[in-house]
Amino acid sequence: MPVMTYLDALRQGIWEEMERDSSVFLLGEDIGAYGGAFKVTAGMLEKFGSERVIDTPVSESAIVGAAVGAALMGLRPVAEMQFMDFIACGFDQVVNMAAKIHYRWGPAVPMVIRGPAGAGVHGGPFHSQSNEMWFVHTPGLKVVMPATAYDAKGLIKAAIRDDNPVIFFEHKFLYRRVKDEVPADDYVVPLGQAAVRRAGRDIAVITYGAMVWTALEAAQELEKEGLSLEVVDLRTLLPYDEQTVLASVRKCNKVILLHEDTRTGGMASELAALIAEQSFEDLDGPIVRVTAPDTPVPYSPPLEEYFLPNAQRVAEAARRLAAY
């Protein structure tokens, strides 16, 4: 089975969907002739032509809006935000147009907005954001964030086949750093399902995106100390897999909620509320959150290092919780 990077897996997934369904098309800035700022769409213009791989003006609002219009007409657009930070420029189209059409007047809006998010590459405040919660908080959307190459391909295919607007966050730090065995054939990873990356007994770590790897790193370290971490990768943030989360909490009785996103209003706060509501009796210790602080993502390496949760911080939190 071929081994490929997260980025190559994404490309393959999009490529296969383009081949499979002629209504799928791509639009975004620099995605055609340039192959995309991160080369996710490299080769696609040559293969599929300029009608299906469209280089747009600098107009995020129009990119999202046009995707909505095309989706209403039965096409399946995949719109790229060069950096997911720039989705803010088209925010209204996402949350008021795309998200609410089906609920309000019926037609499905089958579209995907995808792009690189996340920090760790010295991108500074506007090339490093984790703004998933703006969209998790918007009914009508689906929000996905793969952590592995296998999932990158399977989830992008599922997202493209979904009849709803899907906001697909790719973690730029993982693009070339994460490799996996990725089947060369057609498979999907269903939306709305979490995956247990590592089975454990003592503490459940619920996380997603690049932090899955941070959690695994911490787990490996703590294994030597006899502390067993279970790592759950949410994969989809909206709708998220409550069952798997609660099952892990029931099993381990202690939980750490981990994300790269800032603290207040982050996914951890949603999960903490769910767990407290539904699994109160299962808890043998307080719910712990490990997140970034409530600041913009800073540029300078020591500042960014401070900002990002890392394996040591997760391990420290785990040791404290284990001792409770």
Added chain:
Amino acid sequence: MKGEAFSSDLWTFDFQLSTVNRSGTRVLPKLTRAQHHDLYYYLRLNRRVDEQLVSLYRQGKVAGGVYSSLGQEAISVGAAYALQPQDVIGPMIRNVGAMLVRGYRPRDVFLQYLARQDGPTGGREANTHFGDLARGVIAPISMLGELVPVLAGVALAAKLRKEERVALTFVGDGATSTGQFHEGLNFAAVQKLPLIVIVENNGWAYSTPVEKQMAIRNIAERARGYGIPATIVDGNDVLKVYAATHVAADRARRGEGPTFMEAKTMRMKGHAEHDDARYMPKELVERWRRKDPLLRFEKYLAQKKLLTAAEKAALDARIENEIRADVAFAEGSAFPAPLDAAQPVWA
């Protein structure tokens, strides 16, 4: 497809750049010898800072990206030089030259790119995302077009307070496609604000050529839609840019409202140092190299005997010394302490 010529029956947008106004008064003061030297100094300083940044990048010392201003210096320098101390600029990533004219030193730029604590943002922000109200510089963000409404707001404040202050912002050809650009310009026009918008048409927005960005040939045509007088200048001629900006600022100070300036130039390299720009036709770039703004100005100064070889050598040496000292200073500067990241986000 190339933009098509449009019918001018509804509006004539060009205004003649004249150094003498209707009553015969000289609008544009003649530049002194010393001012010519200033312009040369800043052009060359911009060029050398840029080259130094590229060098640092290639040595792996710059944490993020480097976005060159090679070939576009005349726009930054000529425009900024035409302003007065109380004016405010909103630069973009290729306007380091304007920031230098406004009083930033090479070391500020190096400290910023090298992400050091003593840099203008203490390491929090990258490339030209820094500013200082004392120097009249408003920092950009990465999202294009967004400075236009902000600088319109600066102009609004000036108008409300009856100050003789002008706001000036640079945008690229790509940025003119954004809704922000539109809303800011329309607002400035209907409010008759003292705003100058300089569009640096360098032919490319990352890999997107202007023909894929818009269906018009000259970006100045956009100004017609707002009722803003527009002009097109040779962006590689520092004196033309200077003159046009001076006239525009003059208009603004007299309460005549905003001016739109399209400065034609060429992006000589890729979008950033990590972009090899293989999509750019090499002959096009070579053609523009012959119009290099620094070389042109040097030739002009030599012809008009405004800069002797000795004077030039002295200025060049001064620049080299500054750069050498500032790079060393920046490289020797401390990184910020990690805890600085958690400084309060509110004032």
Added chain:
Amino acid sequence: MATRTSKARAPDATTLERMLYYLKLTREAEWRIDQVLYRQGKIVGGVYVGRGQEAIAVGSTIQLTPDDVVVPTHRDFSAFLIRGFSLREMFANWLGRADGPTRGRDGSLHFGDMRRGVVAIISHLGSWCPVACGVAMALKRRGQGNVALVFFGDGTSSEGDVHEAMNWAAVMKLPVVFMCNNNAFAYSTPAEKQFAVKSLAVRGPAYGMPGVSVDGNDVLAVYEAARQGIARARAGGGPSLIECKTFRMAGHSAHDAAEYVPEKLLRQWARKDPIVRLEKLLRARRILTRERIREMDQAIRKEIDEAVALAEASPLPEAASTPQGVHCGADCWWRKTSVVRSQQSVAGDHGPRATDNGR
């Protein structure tokens, strides 16, 4: 742009009569909405009518074919009727009923139906313009010469999305006709405070598309300008901008007394009423008699009475239905026919067209 399309082709007698009918129907129906039902407290939420501006939607939308698409605003009541929405459906939506086109989930004219080629707007002004571009991209790809017709107002023209859409449509040469309803006021903001140009038609060439300004109260002028724009789009000539100058004869909404509008202007524009003008013309050309027009008026009143009665008798939606249909899934709350049919259309297979949405 010197693309002077074929000589002006005036609408035939049937079309003229149809246009008068829609103008009158719109005027009467909207009167019933903001002067009667609203005052009786029967309408939930804000009420927006397009009084005095009816010629703009009528003169343009009437020229569309079934496979074209229109994106009408709250001032374009007639566009929905022309595309096949019934009066009953429209009143049902105003009254928030379960069998209205949004099942009570959105009010006023925020509804649509892809089978009838109507895209719904949202309240955020101008946001529907890029959507119209996306529709046009699909139509262009379909390759059958269909067009997208989209409306927006003078106030809306200041929105960034309108700029992005027009630039986009021009550079991609899309089959869109942009109809600008310049009715002189955006809520309380007069046009002089909205932009610094006398006519928004100048924005056409500023993007690289033809721009023209017409008397928005002359349905024949609107018709001709729209005809040219539609023909241009169908022929692959790209988008056009048509500014229709008119006047907002009612307030921004029913709760707005619009005291800021100079009485003099209202009187001036009342003398240019689009319905009166068309009636005069049709009688002068002996296309319609006074008698026939009276019959038309009576028939319209009856239609409206019936539709209002039906709508008022309709049930309100069940509270428990609120959380349903947020996502479109296998057990979709709404039928997915819109996606399926549109996909068929794009692929070239025209299935049977629903004459009614079957509700």
